[in-house]
Amino acid sequence: MSDVTVTVNVNGSSRQLTVPAQELLLDTLRERLGLTGAKRSCDVQVCGTCTVLVDNEPVSGCTYLTADADGRSVLTIEGFAQSDEFAEFEQAFVERAALQCGFCTSGFVLTLKALRDAGELRDREDAIAGLDGNVCRCTGYKSILEAAEALARSPQGSETLAAGAGSTSAPAGAGPTPATGHTEAVR
Amino acid sequence: MSSTPTAPPGDALTRVGRSENRKDAGEKIRGKAQFAGDLKVPRMLHGKVLRSEVPHARIVSIDASGAESMPGVVAVLLGSDLTEFDPYWGHAIKDRPIIAVDRVRFHGDPVAAVAAEDEATAEAALRQIVVEYEELPVLDTLEKATAPDAPRIHEQELRPGLFHGLGQLREEGGNVCYRYRLDTGSVELSESEAELSVEGEYEFPAVYQYAMETHTVIADYGEGEITLWASCQHPFLVRAEIADLFKLPIGRVRVIVPYLGGGFGSKSYTKMEPITTALSWKAGRPVRIANRVDESMATTRRHGMRCRMKTTASADGKLLSRSVRLLLDTGAYADNGPRVCATAGDAAPGPYRWQAVHVDANCVYTNTAPAGSYRAFGAVHMQWIGEMQIDQLAARAGIDPLEMRRRNLLTPGEPVRPDGTGKPLDADLIGDVEKAAAAVGWDDPKEPWTGRGVSVGLLAAGAHPVSRASVRMEADGSVEVNVGTTEMGQGARTVMAQIAAQELDIDLAEVTVQGADTRFTPYDRSTGASRSTTLAGLAVQRAAADLRRRLLETAAGAWEAPVEALQIRDGVVHGAGEQATYAQLIAKRFGFVGGEVIGEGEVRPETGSGSYAEGPVFWEVCIAAAKVRVDPETGQVTVERTATIADVGKAINPLLVERQDEGAVLQGLGNALFEEMIYQDGFLTNDTLLEYRVPRIEDMPRSMQGIIVENADGPGPYGAKGCGEGAQAATPAAIATALADAGVQMKELPFTPERVWRQINEPKETQQR
Numbered sequence: 001m002s003d004v005t006v007t008v009n010v011n012g013s014s015r016q017l018t019v020p021a022q023e024l025l026l027d028t029l030r031e032r033l034g035l036t037g038a039k040r041s042c043d044v045q046v047c048g049t050c051t052v053l054v055d056n057e058p059v060s061g062c063t064y065l066t067a068d069a070d071g072r073s074v075l076t077i078e079g080f081a082q083s084d085e086f087a088e089f090e091q092a093f094v095e096r097a098a099l100q101c102g103f104c105t106s107g108f109v110l111t112l113k114a115l116r117d118a119g120e121l122r123d124r125e126d127a128i129a130g131l132d133g134n135v136c137r138c139t140g141y142k143s144i145l146e147a148a149e150a151l152a153r154s155p156q157g158s159e160t161l162a163a164g165a166g167s168t169s170a171p172a173g174a175g176p177t178p179a180t181g182h183t184e185a186v187r
Numbered sequence: 188m189s190s191t192p193t194a195p196p197g198d199a200l201t202r203v204g205r206s207e208n209r210k211d212a213g214e215k216i217r218g219k220a221q222f223a224g225d226l227k228v229p230r231m232l233h234g235k236v237l238r239s240e241v242p243h244a245r246i247v248s249i250d251a252s253g254a255e256s257m258p259g260v261v262a263v264l265l266g267s268d269l270t271e272f273d274p275y276w277g278h279a280i281k282d283r284p285i286i287a288v289d290r291v292r293f294h295g296d297p298v299a300a301v302a303a304e305d306e307a308t309a310e311a312a313l314r315q316i317v318v319e320y321e322e323l324p325v326l327d328t329l330e331k332a333t334a335p336d337a338p339r340i341h342e343q344e345l346r347p348g349l350f351h352g353l354g355q356l357r358e359e360g361g362n363v364c365y366r367y368r369l370d371t372g373s374v375e376l377s378e379s380e381a382e383l384s385v386e387g388e389y390e391f392p393a394v395y396q397y398a399m400e401t402h403t404v405i406a407d408y409g410e411g412e413i414t415l416w417a418s419c420q421h422p423f424l425v426r427a428e429i430a431d432l433f434k435l436p437i438g439r440v441r442v443i444v445p446y447l448g449g450g451f452g453s454k455s456y457t458k459m460e461p462i463t464t465a466l467s468w469k470a471g472r473p474v475r476i477a478n479r480v481d482e483s484m485a486t487t488r489r490h491g492m493r494c495r496m497k498t499t500a501s502a503d504g505k506l507l508s509r510s511v512r513l514l515l516d517t518g519a520y521a522d523n524g525p526r527v528c529a530t531a532g533d534a535a536p537g538p539y540r541w542q543a544v545h546v547d548a549n550c551v552y553t554n555t556a557p558a559g560s561y562r563a564f565g566a567v568h569m570q571w572i573g574e575m576q577i578d579q580l581a582a583r584a585g586i587d588p589l590e591m592r593r594r595n596l597l598t599p600g601e602p603v604r605p606d607g608t609g610k611p612l613d614a615d616l617i618g619d620v621e622k623a624a625a626a627v628g629w630d631d632p633k634e635p636w637t638g639r640g641v642s643v644g645l646l647a648a649g650a651h652p653v654s655r656a657s658v659r660m661e662a663d664g665s666v667e668v669n670v671g672t673t674e675m676g677q678g679a680r681t682v683m684a685q686i687a688a689q690e691l692d693i694d695l696a697e698v699t700v701q702g703a704d705t706r707f708t709p710y711d712r713s714t715g716a717s718r719s720t721t722l723a724g725l726a727v728q729r730a731a732a733d734l735r736r737r738l739l740e741t742a743a744g745a746w747e748a749p750v751e752a753l754q755i756r757d758g759v760v761h762g763a764g765e766q767a768t769y770a771q772l773i774a775k776r777f778g779f780v781g782g783e784v785i786g787e788g789e790v791r792p793e794t795g796s797g798s799y800a801e802g803p804v805f806w807e808v809c810i811a812a813a814k815v816r817v818d819p820e821t822g823q824v825t826v827e828r829t830a831t832i833a834d835v836g837k838a839i840n841p842l843l844v845e846r847q848d849e850g851a852v853l854q855g856l857g858n859a860l861f862e863e864m865i866y867q868d869g870f871l872t873n874d875t876l877l878e879y880r881v882p883r884i885e886d887m888p889r890s891m892q893g894i895i896v897e898n899a900d901g902p903g904p905y906g907a908k909g910c911g912e913g914a915q916a917a918t919p920a921a922i923a924t925a926l927a928d929a930g931v932q933m934k935e936l937p938f939t940p941e942r943v944w945r946q947i948n949e950p951k952e953t954q955q956r
Contacts, residue, residue: 033642036225037218039448041399042480042876049399094212097846101676102215103399103448123420131884135876137399137449138676140849141884144893 006070010035011079019066024031026050026061037077037106041135050135051107052076058114058133077106080113088154089113089147098147100138108134112148121152189731203905206842210681210700211446211674212892220446223418224477229404231286232261232829234466234476235309237316238485238565239291240531242327243340243554243871246289246298250817253315254301256642259308262470264300266651268747269465276432278350278424278456280364283430283557285461291320292340293868295485297462299338302470306477314414317591325554326870327516330492332553334363335751336701338666340519340552349427350456352651353525353799364517364773365525365550372543377508381499385579389572390935393491393862394640395562397881398675401483401658402447406463407473408433413464420454420673421713422703428457429464442716444702447675449605451854452560453487454675455715456523482875488864489561490527491516492568495633496535498576503931505582506595508543509573511535515558517550522559524550529799530565530647534916535604537573537596538616538645538806543607554869560715562647566809566916570644571859571923571936578640578924579932583941588924589624592643593617598930599609599755599900603645603806612800613900613908616643619832625814625829626892633928636819640924641812642917648909649804650716651796654790658687658734662781664758664770666691666734670727671703671711676850678843685839686904690731708786717807717909720839721901728904737913738769741776741784741914775945805901805908808834811852811917815887815925826856826922830892831914831955836901852891855918860937 005018010033013078019028029035029052039049043062050061053075068094080086091111092098108131113119125150136144194864211790214220230857251263259848268289274288275281287298299316303309325339326332338493353365361617365518378384405416413433419425422442430440446455459476467474472950479484484703500506513531517524530546561567581591597612618641628640668687670680680700688695703711713725736750739760743750748763760767767775795801810832833850838844861880865872873879901908919936926933 030225030427035218039222039400040477041401041448044875044877046876047399063805077216081303082219090213090216091286093216094208097206097209097212097842099209099212100850101398101400101447101449102211102220103222105215106218117335128885131436132722135881135883137397137451137854137881138850140851140853140891141882141887143846145884145887169228170255 004067006067008069009073010075017066023065023066024062024146025064025066025074026067027050028066029061032114034075034158035078036050039102039103046135047104048107048111049104051134053110053114056117058111061171075110078109089151092147092150096140096143098143104134108136108144112151116151121148123152124149127152190469196363200689200905201841202695203740204837204842205693207577207681207685209678214765214931222400222446222448223405223416224400226405226445228405228407228416228473231473231475232302232304232308232470233304233306234300234302234463235313236297236462236476236482236711237313238299239287239294239296240484241291241322242294242325242335244291245323246287246291247319251299254312255593257308257312259304259317260301260302260312262302264466264468264469271428272432272434274314274931276428276457276461277521278348278428278856278893279523279525280351281346281348283520283833285465287297287765293556295556296519296868299339300462300464300466302474308675311723314735323870326362327554327866329516329551329553332551333514337362340554342390346444349431350424351525353529362552363549364552365528365869367529367548369532369536369544369546369605372508372541374510374543374545376542378499381507382502383580383583384497384499384705385576386497387494387934388495389469389570391492391494392936393555393558394450394489394561394858394862395484395864396453396489398449398451398453401478401480402454402459402486403477404463405458405462405473405475406467408464410465411435414443415460415464416443416445416943417460417632418447418454419444419457419458420447420450420675420715422705423671423710424713425460426705427459429460429642433464442703444673446702448674450673450675450714451562452564452715455560455713457912458486462569462809467950480876484864484871484874485556487522487559488556489564490524490558490568494572494757496572496576496742498580500580500584502584502595504581504586504591506539506541506855509536509541510545512547513549514557515548516553518553518557519549520557522557524558527564531568531741533647534566534569534644535573537577538597538603538643540597541605550849555866556561556871561908562851563809563912563916566644566646567858567919570642570809570916574642574920575927578927588641589620589629589889592620592641592818596643608639608800610803610806612932613805614834616808616810617900619834620895622894622896623810623830623832625812626801626894627812629827630658636929637810637814637816638925638927638929639814640921640928643808643922644809644920645917646809646912646916647803648717648807648912649721649802650718650802652722652790653711654711654722654726656730656788657709657785658727658730659785660734660769661783662770662773664697664768666698668698668700669708670700671708671721672723673714674702676849678840679714681843682720682724682839686724686727686733690728691735691758692755717912718804719909721804721903721909722790724839724904724907726790730786733788734784737784737786738772741772742767745775772785807909807913808832809913810918811914811921813918813921813925813928815922817926817929817943818889818930822940822942822947824860824926825937825942826888828890829888829918829921830894831917832896833910834896834907835899835910837899837902837905838895838908841895844895848893848914851911851914854919855883855915856886856922858936859919859922864938883929896941
């Protein structure tokens with residue numbers, strides 16, 4: 001199987017990667033880049049533990065080819081956690097104990113971020129519809145839904161929507177990660 | 188479990204009983220929490236397992252030469268390699284080879300394992316291994332396995348494992364590997380006197396725990412020493428079993444447990460550790476095996492069951508007798524089947540006063556994946572059946588189901604086991620069930636095709652009462668709790684930290700709790716059976732109190748004052764006109780800026796041996812109420828409301844208690860409405876999450892209420908007792924009784940639209956009158 005070389009912006013840094021054509025984005029992130037916040041579970045795009053954002057859209061890293069990420073921006077939980085916006089998500093989840101084992105949590109957080117950025121997290125019904133692709137086995141969802149409702153209520157959502165439409169998902173004001181980034185070859 | 192050594196500082200419980208944020212929340216939400224699959228060990232290889240393509244066969248030959256010669260392949264492990272050890276393991280029954288020796292007993296039984304430089308190479312190498320099978324008759328159902336002429340799935344003598352502890356094995360041969368009986372009074376006599384009786388045959392499906400993190404193990408077989416990083420709930424039992432299997436002293440096996448991505452029993456006892464260790468032994472390098480979902484489904488599951496139950500009562504609704512025969516499908520290997528069987532036997536009578544009870548519970552080998560622990564095992568199997576029969580008798584006696592329970596439920600202090608052995612009832616069940624019923628609007632008017640139900644049960648909880656802990660204070664006053672409890676989502680690290688903070692009267696932020704490393708962490712039997720807060724928590728409380736005593740003695744010595752004259756407020760010791768922080772006291776003790784003070788705590792059986800028969804440590808209350816709506820056109824059941832009781836004695840962290848039960852409700856709802864492993868001729872037909880349906884967010888009941896009951900009647904710290912399983916046993920039962928109240932009596936779980944529709948439209952004979 002042949003290799004492909006792709007340029008992907010990962011959490012604000014441009015990365016040039018040469019990977020087998022069939023390599024999955026989840027494996028690239030976890031095994032090559034050490035970004036283990038996205039988890040592997042069902043392998044068939046049902047459970048959402050491997051969710052990352054590609055150009056602001058949630059995708060399942062378990063079924064998304066790294067080759068298809070060429071020229072795109074990938075945001076993982078590690079990158080999102082560096083942003084100012086993250087604090088609100090953290091507070092919403094932590095105060096409500098809306099996580100237990102934590103295996104699915106990054107997928108829920110990133111899905112909610114994408115929903116809210118797209119203006120599709122306005123109320124409880126939006127959250128239920130939008131989180132259909134994320135399974136949590138521990139919480140029974142009630143606490144996650146409460147966190148989602150809190151995020152839906154907060155004004156930050158509309159501000160982010162207004163300011164962030166069409167922009168890259170590079171975290172604004174990201175701490176150690178430069179927003180414009182540098183090119184780094186990883187093999 | 189004797190009383191706490193000294194009273195906690197001050198009078199008030201200020202650090203426990205509070206809904207503190209989870210200690211692990213920050214690293215989990217940031218994606219920084221490490222699970223076994225996130226770890227890399229130097230020189231680590233990747234292992235994959237070749238699993239049997241057939242459900243039952245003799246292995247004629249295996250040719251692995253194609254795999255062995257592939258670039259990147261370091262080792263191939265076959266049964267023929269295992270001449271140096273007795274390859275059979277199993278904590279209850281030593282019936283499971285590390286890897287198939289001469290026979291495969293289920294579709295998915297490990298036949299070979301490959302270690303390679305990367306996972307893709309290992310996987311490709313599996314396809315180069317040629318196995319020739321001579322197929323044997325497939326006993327894929329309980330009927331076939333228990334037929335009089337059924338061949339034995341295990342021909343060899345059954346040997347008890349290290350942690351069997353449940354009495355006799357296989358009394359009468361065949362495929363029954365364990366039998367548990369309760370007998371009291373004369374069921375025949377009671378049945379002949381009873382005016383009312385109900386009887387039925389019921390089926391409970393095999394289900395998959397689906398901890399989202401699959402079983403993942405890194406094993407490093409070094410020089411006379413084995414190190415494991417494992418997604419396991421019971422590191423100390425794994426350690427003992429690996430030491431026994433590979434003939435090493437216990438201290439030469441080290442098990443390190445990172446965070447677990449869910450457990451629910453699926454990671455209890457030993458699972459993928461033996462095969463990973465053996466592969467590392469063969470390869471001479473550390474190896475990681477990370478199961479995929481279909482492999483974890485072939486590693487453990489919940490027991491399917493067939494049950495015949497008959498319950499009788501007098502015309503005025505006094506319960507008289509119950510007779511139960513049940514067969515549990517434990518699959519190809521016993522795993523925890525014997526304990527599941529005993530627990531189901533214990534749960535079968537239900538918490539009622541009986542004249543006579545007969546329970547005959549049988550654990551049966553079949554040619555399907557091995558079945559083990561899953562949250563509330565035994566109780567979840569039996570409660571829905573028993574409670575539906577209670578409701579049927581209530582209806583025939585003309586009594587409200589709640590009133591029927593008021594009249595017949597056990598009260599505190601009454602014996603739970605009908606023969607009077609073991610722990611008597613330690614909870615107010617009548618008070619609890621009334622609260623649950625009220626929460627779903629028990630007396631509200633009812634619309635057509637809706638129903639409300641309650642369910643009451645008990646689960647033998649606590650397992651063997653052995654837990655130790657140490658609490659260590661560093662020179663700066665920071666504290667580490669060393670306790671073997673595995674953090675798998677339940678919030679144990681937070682609760683243990685709160686207990687230590689309470690005993691030392693310090694901020695929660697000062698306390699750290701890490702995962703177990705058996706080289707350093709004191710022994711704890713296991714994380715399961717709702718035992719951790721109660722038993723490991725008590726050990727932590729005692730260890731922290733021991734540390735406090737040592738610190739007070741240091742102060743007393745320095746100030747030449749009696750210990751009784753000293754007080755602790757907010758981590759500062761006062762007395763004799765002096766005051767000092769803990770850090771200052773440690774500096775006084777050592778005359779130096781270093782050193783540490785360690786307190787130790789231990790929990791062991793107070794009397795007797797702590798055996799299952801003497802137990803349980805406590806009876807976990809399993810109470811729920813539900814309101815359901817059924818669509819008669821489609822058979823679709825919607826659970827609209829649930830209320831569950833967390834009868835926890837004392838909630839160390841009330842929010843975490845509620846959150847536990849919410850999770851248990853949804854798992855119970857999955858068990859009731861969707862989840863079912865479907866075998867056809869010994870082949871699992873739905874081994875992906877596409878076909879195995881777990882509850883999603885839209886399946887959540889519109890209202891889920893968790894009610895915490897605190898009667899300080901538990902044996903744990905501050906009167907606490909465990910939770911988290913009761914709601915799982917009680918939820919399918921409450922849904923079943925509510926559905927019956929809506930007019931649909933079901934005898935087979937899950938209540939899929941098709942089954943419910945058929946029951947409405949093509950009703951079979953439902954009960955004996």
